[in-house]
Amino acid sequence: MDRIRIVGGHALEGTIAISGAKNAALPLMIASMLTRDTLTLENIPRVADVGMLLQILSHHGVDYSVDGRRPGDDPHASRTLHLTARDIVDTTAPYDLVAKMRASFWVIAPLVARMGEARVSLPGGCAIGTRPVDLLLMVLERLGAEIEIESGYVRATARNGLVGAEIHFPKVTVGGTHTALMAASLAKGHTLITNAACEPEVTDVADCLIKMGAKIKGVGQSTLEVEGVGSLSGATHSVVPDRIEAGTYAMAVAMAGGDVLLERASPDHLGSALEVLGQAGAAITINNEGIRVRRNGAGISPVDVETAPFPGFPTDLQAQFMALMTKAKGNSRITETIFENRFMHVQELARLGAQIRLDGDVAYVKGVKELQGAPVMATDLRASVSLVIAALAAKGETVVNRVYHLDRGFERLEQKLGRCGAVVERISGSN
Ligand code: EPZ
Numbered sequence: 001m002d003r004i005r006i007v008g009g010h011a012l013e014g015t016i017a018i019s020g021a022k023n024a025a026l027p028l029m030i031a032s033m034l035t036r037d038t039l040t041l042e043n044i045p046r047v048a049d050v051g052m053l054l055q056i057l058s059h060h061g062v063d064y065s066v067d068g069r070r071p072g073d074d075p076h077a078s079r080t081l082h083l084t085a086r087d088i089v090d091t092t093a094p095y096d097l098v099a100k101m102r103a104s105f106w107v108i109a110p111l112v113a114r115m116g117e118a119r120v121s122l123p124g125g126c127a128i129g130t131r132p133v134d135l136l137l138m139v140l141e142r143l144g145a146e147i148e149i150e151s152g153y154v155r156a157t158a159r160n161g162l163v164g165a166e167i168h169f170p171k172v173t174v175g176g177t178h179t180a181l182m183a184a185s186l187a188k189g190h191t192l193i194t195n196a197a198c199e200p201e202v203t204d205v206a207d208c209l210i211k212m213g214a215k216i217k218g219v220g221q222s223t224l225e226v227e228g229v230g231s232l233s234g235a236t237h238s239v240v241p242d243r244i245e246a247g248t249y250a251m252a253v254a255m256a257g258g259d260v261l262l263e264r265a266s267p268d269h270l271g272s273a274l275e276v277l278g279q280a281g282a283a284i285t286i287n288n289e290g291i292r293v294r295r296n297g298a299g300i301s302p303v304d305v306e307t308a309p310f311p312g313f314p315t316d317l318q319a320q321f322m323a324l325m326t327k328a329k330g331n332s333r334i335t336e337t338i339f340e341n342r343f344m345h346v347q348e349l350a351r352l353g354a355q356i357r358l359d360g361d362v363a364y365v366k367g368v369k370e371l372q373g374a375p376v377m378a379t380d381l382r383a384s385v386s387l388v389i390a391a392l393a394a395k396g397e398t399v400v401n402r403v404y405h406l407d408r409g410f411e412r413l414e415q416k417l418g419r420c421g422a423v424v425e426r427i428s429g430s431n
Pocket of ligand 1: 023024026103131132133134135136137171172173174175176199201315316338339340381382409
């Protein structure tokens, strides 16, 4: 297993190109199953989760090709994928595939909508909480599917097709909203979705579905209306820039100091995080190329933060922000409201000298003068990158183990940081 070695204490200077958003790319790839035609997706990030989802989609009969690099292209340019689900050859998504990646459960929506049946393994627990799928199943039931659960599998059937309905989410859910949009697009009649997620990744999926011929109103808002159509067609769509990647590097700069342009980052998608970073002492400026983040020697101020659905502070930046707060000049309070157990990074940050006390869904962080490098372990994607952020400002050497978590969602992190002056290297190895 690869490891990442970081020697802290080097300010970051330069430009980081922000990749396409993993959390938009995955549902967009799944949306390709809604049509017999080819869906072309540009700006697909080179992350492990994309590769894993391609395997899963292939299992269902999706053919794909990846554009090669042309002479003169940036060697690090993101990829273009062509996905064609001419015929769905298998409506079962088996445990060994779904267990690898939770988002693959979302294949249930296009399978039922297009084929009238799906048998998809329950995804099971994961490192950040129990993460049930009850609301996704509620969506399909509302749209007329029969749901049975047997031997760890969900069987959803709608032999005569799905039918539009009213869907109210008691809790904002990104995956639930993706499921509702995809399924309702091919359902007969009108669907009204209330308390829908407004995350930019949901909007990106809705925009792509509209290009494919779906009739969706209210995109970007919490009430969505969908008028089902008989079939969808192919389209070309470019994946939105990754706001979580951009927010992560913004926090890295706030932590390590320096001056970095986050190229292509969209400020509209990062409002609350940028505001909090400003309060913490980073200087944020927006220009045509992206977001510029600077911090001089003035130090980091403590800020209290509570995660919330978009446009609130994203849970996917909570661990990174906590890393930043470990070196703040005072105490801060971080409340996690989305996932009940998303504090796996706390123990590992403590290994670097952070002082954090947990009480239910609140972490109390007491800023320390200095963090000290140490061997640490990545536990999930965002937790891993929080360790990288802490390591950038820690004294001495930190080795982050189990880097495969990072590779699931961050494209060439060590190269992006390395080019800005961080001392960071990947060590290939078997332990
Ligand atoms: C998406 O997960 C993202 N994953 C997550 O990013 C992100 O943290 C999360 O949205 C919240 O923004 C992808 O896009 C691939 P939810 P999702 O349904 O859709 C509860 C990362 O690091 N809930 O919005 O699975 C759930 O337990 C990942 O990139 C139910 O109770 O999250 C949670 O408390 C991690 N029943 C809340 O809703 C359900 O049926 C929000 O979850 C579904 C969800």
